[in-house]
Amino acid sequence: MHHIDEDNITGAVIARHTAAGDARVRELMTSLVQHLHGFARDIKLSEAEWAEGLRFLNECGELRSDQRDEFQLLSDTLGLSTLVTALNQRRPPGCTESTPAGPLHAAGPPLGSQGGDDCHVRGRVRALDGTPIAGAQVQIGQADADGSCSVSYPGGSLSGADGRFQLKARLAGPCTIARDGPVGRLLRALGRHSWRPAHLHFMVSAAGWRPLVTQVFRRGDPYLESDAAFGARRSLVADWVRHGPGRAPDGGTSLAPFYTLDFDFVLDKA
């Protein structure tokens, strides 16, 4: 019987995986064990820290509900979600960049029922060479009006023959991810805030084109450089233009000030 110590335990675990039925599962778990052990070894994880880590993971899982996914929040705030999206959503330069889908897709109230100024979103869905993409479905989502980042996708629009779409949302402000759980505690311990810059979520799909999940951010937002979820990036920042009361882009007359956001979505072939 062999001896087990801190040097050979990693090899001993990996050697057990030779009978895995699926080669990808074996590859995944081999890499996971190597990195997990590498982490513990590099920082000489203490027994108390290890126990605290297990408590943290259990606390995350115990919070799970229809409205809450603390592990996704953890993934978002540690940049893992952004990395996984980047690894899988490589697109040619000039195509609209993809972002993670955001903290949670919850069924929510229709956009019209939320407070705040109207924000008219308009633009074109097009190919890299400028060709309009007709019949594309553009779904919009935004954070709840309570300032939390829970996302609802209440409405959508189909692009016309010229690729143009138009949607009405509410003006978005900065929102905060849930901070009353273990992830919020972790961010505070790291000296980090839990704010995300003002943004709108979009899902754009059209037959023959690669589906796009992305977010558009408001230029000038104080949290653009420190998005708690690492979604904000240069190519997705746009001007949200304020207009006084008067004729709105949807043809109606607005008695209150309103905003317009112009943004084109450039899709890649499927």
Place this chain on the structure above:
Amino acid sequence: MHHIDEDNITGAVIARHTAAGDARVRELMTSLVQHLHGFARDIKLSEAEWAEGLRFLNECGELRSDQRDEFQLLSDTLGLSTLVTALNQRRPPGCTESTPAGPLHAAGPPLGSQGGDDCHVRGRVRALDGTPIAGAQVQIGQADADGSCSVSYPGGSLSGADGRFQLKARLAGPCTIARDGPVGRLLRALGRHSWRPAHLHFMVSAAGWRPLVTQVFRRGDPYLESDAAFGARRSLVADWVRHGPGRAPDGGTSLAPFYTLDFDFVLDKA
């Protein structure tokens, strides 16, 4: 505003941790993010695999109860518990090796109420140079008689002036870690079984000496080479000797066959 991509996201996350109030927290999270991202990058984690991972973690947390800690089981079966113990419990050669404490410390029924043959455990608590350690508390724990590895620590003994102790337990057999949850599913996907070789748990403590948590394994057990929790090792395997009915080591007369296990615990100075 900078650009975020799969190459610079790791640095972007780590750069946020400069305001951490505690240097160790910063060091831990920096290493964790590097290894977590390294894992995703090395195997090009797909979005579906990432989502499955989040589901797996949530499922582990949702199982948490007084009797169940799926994350500890995960740590045990991936060798992390063994690694952390090895990193923190280095002892001079000749001292008894430490192992992880095992799947779960639950308050359980007294040993005498469990089925199976008696097993008389006896030995000495001593220093490396052979000096007996008197007044050491030796606590014994063993898996429940139902074949699961849940551990109870129902009894103990104090060593005498000559360092000797004697305890009565039940003969242990191989036991299985909980296999009805996500960890059991993972082990099956990896082509691994969920058995641990027959063992007894021990906690030995004495003033002035470093506390010892360990396990003693039964020579000849079919799972010694493939302990699902990576606790078994050469120096902790011992003979459990069978005796016919007659005079037992505790002075009584046994009408049934019984077993003896002789094992010395060699402690390191505190």
